[in-house]
Amino acid sequence: MMDNTASAVTGQGGGDAMSPLALPVAALSMSTAGDWLALLKPRVVVLVVFTGLVGLLAAPGHLNPVLALTSVLCIAVAAGACGAINMWYDRDIDAVMKRTARRPIPAGRIAPAEALGFGVALAVASVLLMWLATNAAAAFILAMSIGFYVFVYTMWLKRRTPQNIVIGGAAGAFPPLIGWAAVTGGISWLPVLMFAIVFMWTPPHFWALSLWTHADYERAGVPMLPVAAGARSTRWHVFGYTLALVPLTLVPWALHLSGPVYGLSALVMGAWFIVGAWRVLRDKQDSAGVSLTKDAPAKKLFRFSLYHLAVIFAAFAVDAFVG
Amino acid sequence: MPGSREEAELVAKRRRGRNLAMLAVLLGLAALFYAIAMVKMATPGFQP
Structure with missing residues (x-):
């Protein structure tokens, strides 16, 4: 039953190649x-x-x-x-x-x-x-x-x-x-800077993930960066965006919109982020830039990027209470 | 398989689960709207 219904739901990019009514009624009852x-x-x-x-x-x-x-x-x-x-x-x-x-x-x-x-x-x-x-x-x-x-x-x-x-x-x-x-x-400057930080954080976070999940995107025809430009270019993009992200995270502190807890957190976590991105760039790889270490540095950077954002945003909140 | 007793039981079990989840959501929404109404009514300058 699942196999039949699975084939019935594959439309094209939201365009209704099939009617939702094609799904057997019984299948709808199977949802939890x-x-x-x-x-x-x-x-x-x-x-x-x-x-x-x-x-x-x-x-x-x-x-x-x-x-x-x-x-x-x-x-x-x-x-x-x-x-x-x-x-x-x-x-x-x-x-x-x-x-x-x-x-x-x-x-x-x-x-x-x-x-x-x-x-x-x-x-x-x-x-x-x-x-x-x-x-x-x-x-x-x-x-x-x-x-x-x-x-x-x-x-x-x-x-x-x-x-x-x-x-x-x-x-x-x-x-x-x-x-x-x-x-x-x-809105004012601080939330705009928070927006900018998350905006700039997203590419290195997501591209680190895409380095080892690109086969899925390739199969689906989604032009994620490793599919369209290759792994080597993606590594450079991760590193470049990280270099742009870290100074940006220090701007709220430099403009006195946040306190020392945030400043120190952004500095330490930023330095760590750059080191992680450098390791992704220098990962053992073949001539096409494909990892010979099963993308271990990229996996580490992906996990770290989650902690990075969580820590610096927690620091924003701490400074708001302390200040 | 279709129409078998096992499948009917599974469908009923899943429907019960969905119904209970919907009940929890509706009760939560009722409590939330009540709380919002109380807060708004307690706000200085509130006019019904």
């Missing part, structure tokens, strides 16, 4: 609550929620804890909605990629149209609830981030250019702005 939760990409949501929470904590002013909790919930639900819509649109490439073939849509446990409806309903609800609980500015930025992720990254850039993750990375950089706006009703 966990499948619907999986549509929301909960692991991605965690980091998004964290940076949004830091934007909220670092903002001057006071927001009632109930409303603050609601704001964070809205950011989480909106991020999840983006994940669901992304899974609906990318169901054809998810079906051919090993990493994603067992997701609820390609596995045939949830019909594409139901996933789309679920995602759109959550997206609309999150924006309306944000407006109700906080203000129009936060709701507007939240709506913009959803639109950017769905239309600009997923539908426009992802399948067209190896720079997809550079521009598309902006979608994941909005949460600090949203958290800040939820408290203040506007």
Whole structure:
């Protein structure tokens, strides 16, 4: 049963090559609550929620804890909605990629149209609830981030250019702005810098991952950088973007928008990031730049980049409380 | 396989799980909207 339904869900880039009604009714009954939760990409949501929470904590002013909790919930639900819509649109490439073939849509446990409806309903609800609980500015930025992720990254850039993750990375950089706006009703330099840091952090983080997952993208025809430009070029891009990222992370401290805890954290974690990126660049490789160490340095850098962002954003929050 | 007793039981079990999850979400939303309403009503300058 699963095999039949799996073949029925492979459309082309969200274009409905098949009707969702082609999915046997029985298959729809096979979804679990966990499948619907999986549509929301909960692991991605965690980091998004964290940076949004830091934007909220670092903002001057006071927001009632109930409303603050609601704001964070809205950011989480909106991020999840983006994940669901992304899974609906990318169901054809998810079906051919090993990493994603067992997701609820390609596995045939949830019909594409139901996933789309679920995602759109959550997206609309999150924006309306944000407006109700906080203000129009936060709701507007939240709506913009959803639109950017769905239309600009997923539908426009992802399948067209190896720079997809550079521009598309902006979608994941909005949460600090949203958290800040939820408290203040506007934005200022610090949340803009937080946005810039996440924006610049995304390419080396994602390209490190793509160095060892590129076979999947190649099979699916997605022009990720290692597929389009090769591993050697990707290593240089990782190193170059890291060199651009680290000074940027020091700007909030240099402008006295954050305190010494942040400054020291950004300095130490930044230096460590550069060393990791250098090791990716100097990894033992063949003439095409393909790793002879099973991309061990890239795997380390990918994991470290998660700690890097978490630590420096936690430091933003600490400085906001200490200062 | 289709229509077998095992499959019917599995479908019923999964439906029950989805229903319970939906119940939890609805109860959570009711509590959240109640709390938001209380906070908004307690805000100085609130006008119904």
